[in-house]
Amino acid sequence: MRIRQILPWMLILVCLFVAACGGGGDENGGENGDGGGEAATEIDPATAGSIAGTINFTGTAPEPELIQMDAEPTCMEQYSEGPFTQEVVVNDNGTLANVFVYVKTGLEGMTFSTPSEPVVLDQNGCRYEPHVLGVQTDQTLLIRNSDDVLHNIHPEPTNSRSFNVSQPNQDMETERSFPAAEIMVPVGCDVHGWMTAYIGVVDHPYFAVTGSDGSFELPNLPPGDYEIEAWHELYGTQTINVTVGESESATADFTFEGG
Numbered sequence: 001m002r003i004r005q006i007l008p009w010m011l012i013l014v015c016l017f018v019a020a021c022g023g024g025g026d027e028n029g030g031e032n033g034d035g036g037g038e039a040a041t042e043i044d045p046a047t048a049g050s051i052a053g054t055i056n057f058t059g060t061a062p063e064p065e066l067i068q069m070d071a072e073p074t075c076m077e078q079y080s081e082g083p084f085t086q087e088v089v090v091n092d093n094g095t096l097a098n099v100f101v102y103v104k105t106g107l108e109g110m111t112f113s114t115p116s117e118p119v120v121l122d123q124n125g126c127r128y129e130p131h132v133l134g135v136q137t138d139q140t141l142l143i144r145n146s147d148d149v150l151h152n153i154h155p156e157p158t159n160s161r162s163f164n165v166s167q168p169n170q171d172m173e174t175e176r177s178f179p180a181a182e183i184m185v186p187v188g189c190d191v192h193g194w195m196t197a198y199i200g201v202v203d204h205p206y207f208a209v210t211g212s213d214g215s216f217e218l219p220n221l222p223p224g225d226y227e228i229e230a231w232h233e234l235y236g237t238q239t240i241n242v243t244v245g246e247s248e249s250a251t252a253d254f255t256f257e258g259g
């Protein structure tokens, strides 16, 4: 008799437990995006602002190092000069490329949906393209092999599970994602020791990588106080505190110094 009374309660408890702990098997406890089923925070376009800036460079950059790529002639023949390492790329206007800029703090309590568009990491000319990139947590990373050469992509994150994928044929594509935020996930190729890339994984859409003009913009930010961090492979990180007022275009300029 008593069992009959207790059984429904036990079932309810089990259901509650599954609901609380299931969550689609997100073992890293990410509270981002669609996976958790939380509604995305609405950003009011009438008050949203932005942060833009430039990553300046002073001092002397190290000489670009030639990559010894003779072992892969099909890659090597794609280069009229070089190929050079991409660790420090100073632009003609004195700015720094390949800097990952993102909102480090100020978005706490907000939830952002995961973009459906993938981010592409290409293997082209036996180098990663781009060398530095960003994705949102759980966003698809589309890994492509544009070379007629065997590559073995091997990201080594700390907060998500690492993986190791062999792509022996040209035009192969593999999809993966990172469930947990991490600055930065290093990527290497087990076949070619010179191939390196870095992936910034954040649980919101406010990130950018500087290109050939050294500028960045983080649009559509709700008004608030933010800590902006700029990361560079060799020169480390810098942070700036920025307040964005209603519909304001705020500025955050960084300067990295070479030797």
Ligand SMILES: [Cu+2]
Pocket: 126, 150, 151, 152, 189, 190, 191, 192, 195
């Ligand atoms: Cu490779």
